Amino acid sequence: MENKVIKERLSALRAKMEENGIDYYLMPTSDYHNSEYAADFFKVREFFCGFTGSNGTLVVSKKWAGMWTDGRYFIQAEREMKGTGVTLYRMGEEGVPTIKEYLKDNMKAGEVLGFDGKVVPAVEGLSYEKALKKIQAKVKYDRDLAMEVWTDRPKLPCNPIYILPDELCGKSFKEKLEEVRATMTENKAKAYLLCKLDDICWLTNLRGNDVECNPVILSYLFITEKKTVLFVQFDELSDEVRTYCEKNEIELAPYSKIIGWLDEYEYEGITLYDERNVSYQVYRTISDNSESRNAKIKNIFDPTEMMKACKNDTELKNIREVYIRDSAALTKFIYWVKKEAPKGELNEYTAAMHLDEMRAQLPGFIELSFPTISAYKDNAAMMHYEATEDDNAALKGEGFLLVDSGGTYMGGTTDVTRTIVLGKISAEEKKHYTLTAVGMLQLANAKFLEGCNGRNLDILARGPLWNIGIDYKCGTGHGIGYILNVHEGPHSIRWKSRSVEDEAPLKPGMIMSDEPGVYIEGKHGIRIENILEVVKDVKNSDGQFLSFKHLTYVPLDRDAIDKKYLQPREIDAINEYQKMVYDTIEPLIEEKEIKDWLKNATKPL
Template identity: 45%
Template sequence: MIQERLVKFRSLMKEKGIHAYMVPTSDFHETEYVGDHFKARTYMSGFTGSSGTLIIALEDAALWTDGRYFIQAAAQLEGSGITLMKMGEPDTPTMVQYLLNQIPDNGVLGFDGRVMNSRLGNQLKETLGKHGITIHADEDLVDMIWNDRPGLPDGPAFLLDSAYTGKAASEKLADVRKIMNDRGCDAHIITSLDDIAWLFNLRGSDIECYPVVLAYALITADSAKLYLDGNKLNADIRSQFADMGVKICDYSAIYEDVKSVSGKIMLDGASVNYAIYQNLNPDQILDCANPTQLMKAVKNETELNNTIDAHIKDGVAFTKFMYWLKTNINHMEISEISASDYLEACRRQQEGFLDLSFNTISAYKEHAAMMHYSANEESNAMLKPEGMLLVDSGGQYFQGTTDITRTMALGPLSNELKTHFTAVLRSMINLAKARFLYGCRGVNLDILARGPIWDLNIDYRCGTGHGVGHVLNVHESPNGFRWKIVPERNDSCVLEEGMITTDEPGIYVEGSHGIRIENELITRKGEANEYGQFMYFQTITVAPIDLDAIDAGQLNADEKKWLNDYHKHVYDTLAPYLDEDIQAWLKEYTRAI
């Protein structure tokens, strides 16, 4: 099927005079996870991961993705005629190198300018232009062969109350305008959906697991325009926006409106798409991170307290699931998918639940070696009372967004599996216990997590942690943990008080097993003295870590104390919400070791 689509597509390319065509993983807003309408790369390649870029040339095709997806992509691309390009590997050519090999001098590169960020689009234009290669960016060629393409979403939007956000949209707009003034900017274009949702306290259901509305925003000193499908807004939302001076405009009108914006324009070239950028005068543009990016990453106390409450609800749901799994593995048929479904049902029972925060990863044995494995009817493994099940999951609640991973023993484990599990646990604890001076970035602290795993001459091909939004995207910039700076990941900022970041080291052995343990951390201020302002992390995830998988002899006294203190907190926090049978089970699974 993929090969047939590529044949049709290449015929269209020849008709248009295009020598290579890029299909990124993106919508019109550079969103990490995209709705069904925008899954063009999946449609053309068969690869379903959340990150990757497909390039189709007249005689060849290749797909670039990162280490999280090497195993999955290799399997899904097999037989398609598309070559897997492993990003970060020494022998992997860059996309530009590949394009220069595929496009003749004075040839043409095509892409849909609405799904290409302007920074990358301009880089391609400049670099390839030196070889006479031109850009054809005003047509969506995939759309021309995708006959049953899903339409744009049309679900209703809602406003998130200030009881959850801690700050009114009018106050946030005032803060943005102050920064615009400080930077000498007359207008600010925002296209990233999380920034718009946070700024206007607006949420929706346009992307699965990600409560946002497809929208653009144009802000000046005395006006604010929101470009979206107005049918998603009820009368109350319209009234509140009118009171703030926010004008509702047609979704696609942004492309014409930006042509008449005068003065200096602030925008983030990593999120504003190439089609919008092409309608502006480059001399007008101040290309920088949206100020809302850091504003929303630093949660206020209302957001933090609500998020802590959300984690208690999530912990109750996960504990009920873990109890069910552990007590039934010997007595009933359980599959990867049925386990995932049961956990989702436990979450849906919690008050204030909105949706999952991403599609649950329920991965048994060797499937867990694929970091972002997704079970389907073909791969769905039946669980047995042996080996381990990795479950990475989370929920969206009115109070906040959660992300938790637990790897659980379903039966006796080998010494190797226990050693690997204990190393991952030690790694997670080491980072959670960190004390550091203000000014540190995630790249300064990542070694704390990797150390026990590197001691085994093992590594994991991803970061150790990412920021988490507030009733927003589960992966939020600009905070994170990784051992080296990766510019396109945008997660190497100074760790500020109030940021929420995951702590999730792991070990992944292809064909055998995968282990990950993940908690969320709030960055807090500690003691200030003559050496500076010390910082620490508050762990807010509340769920048991499987004692059946631990070799306690490999933990030192400090690590045991941390685990015992954590488990006491888990029991004391969750027990009041559980019935007697689950309470008794939880007491056993949070016992001191």
């Protein structure tokens, strides 16, 4: 069925492209800071193709449009773009060109690739620039064509900023700033431009609500040897925040003036930046102006990224407590949904709303850490499926319900997935669930030498599924912020390296997810996700060993485990984990019927 709305929008965009001498126009999923989740103002790609997933890039020419996304979203993108005339390019699949490869093969000499330079990271903009130069094509980055077509575009988010007390953060802003300036000194730098929102919030101990489910502030931070300038929307500032900034010698400047300010700044020596997180337009501004003043710029990984990845003692103590309370709440939900679903009165959306309400009652709750994924049966085969009030599946007393959820609290950010048996399931579903559980615990119980990264460990989680010819088209693990974004780097667990970030070694104090899964289109989806803390283990003549400590204490679903697929050591691992769950969260559960259910749900296999 033809999607006339999207086709009309694309026609209007093409008219603007022609007016501006642009042959191809590129629209990523990004804000001005390369954030993972973008506010409604930035959802340009969604406006022009209909795909709502959190990762994708749309490219439009005079007669063609293509949208690239990763394996988490293949099924969803195909459904949402039906009838739009936009071609889906499945990233990473055999024979599928990258965007850069497609442009090199199809653009002609003299043609122009356009994009809004404020939303394309410098690393990507430079890559396109280099590739197109070889075929004598050009880049034009100074026009946001969506602004001219999207007449009812939402406004930039603007919400109050709040302060986290030092005792909650473990370190003051000034202590963290000293560490950053030490890095600047090591690099012989006079200035450092920080554009990554969660890094800015971590460093300043400020939080906000400018991105859904991420407690961050639209901001930039410019640090020199003697001063710090914070660019924010002044409507977000209270007297308390202004006083805090004054006390900490943070100068305030308007968020919208960043380009003009950088254009006028008297650069000297070296200015540090991270081309992954600085936009192409910001990069061009500091690069061109530094060069004109005989100064230099230097690309480094944001030092704040590793600083915030390794949690301090205060953060770890609070995180552990938050995860126990969060685990108890999810366990209560599992009991409730198993009991209520067979009655036929629930659907995916109402189940998710019930869990969201349960979380909101917990001490220190701020907001969800991402929209709750509640996916029943074959909907769960779409990794990031999201039911709505108007579009959802009814729950019945059969099959699996996959629930991926989390919250941000004064004390930590949580993320956990459980696949819940609502009634009769097939032998295949039991097999897939059992092997997913084996993989999750195999990774969680790993012991490894300091210096290992996620690529060294991924096979432990993925191996049981690879052994039966099944893979999941995503990473196994990601870092998690502290009262911040649910996804953070630089560390990750995946077998296939995407960039240098994926080579980051695991260090004590890092928090990360462990979430293998099975996704069979048209049948079912299974994911089991625990959050782990990296801790020191034994140290001997062979070196310092590390291991993981569970932060998630939610039972595995005993009804989905088939012992015939388990080795004795795997049975022991499941039993040990279930006992740990019971011992940890039973004291937090007051209702006798839930206590009795939990005791039975966690008894040895």
